Amino acid sequence: MTDLVIREYRPADRDRVIALARQLQAKEASLYDRMKPPETIDGWYMDHMLAACAKAKGRIFIAEAGGKAIGYAVLLGELSSADEIDEIDYTYAQVKDLAVDEAHRRRGIGQALLDHCEKTARDAGVRWLRLTVLTDNDAARLYEKAGFKSMVMAMEKTLE
Secondary structure (H helix, E strand, O other): OOOOOEOOHHHHHHHHHHHHHHHHHHHHOOOOOOOHHHHHHOOOHHHHHHHHHHHOOEEEEEEEEOEEEEEEEEEEEEOOOOOOOOOOEEEEEEEEEEEHHHEEEEEEEHHHHHHHHHHHHHHHHOOOEEEEOOOOOOOOHHHHHOOOOOOOOOOOOOOO
């Protein structure tokens, strides 16, 4: 996409990011049956993400084309392993959410957002970048292509 720009979040982006988060929620709800309904994603979501960014030196990036926000990524820039009792203390960055508008998927926008997050973290001197993704999500392949490797597998058994 030739007119794609990745820029910092602005308060005027709030409603559009919420709409994109609802699309992300709908996609994930189709893969995992305990996700909140997409229509419940509202202002509290943005408040939560902005607070997480303030706490962890994070930023929200907007993918914009033709003057319209078509995707976003939340990068938490400084998280600590201090709560992990069996690891040394270190800091890492995490891509918390990454979403692209349904009409604009498969055009490299998610990759551009991910690349921007990686560059931002690298420029800040971060050594490790993490993310989580539902294993059935198509995005898992994007992350594998970008060099992310499975680190921990969460497994679950439903008890009846």
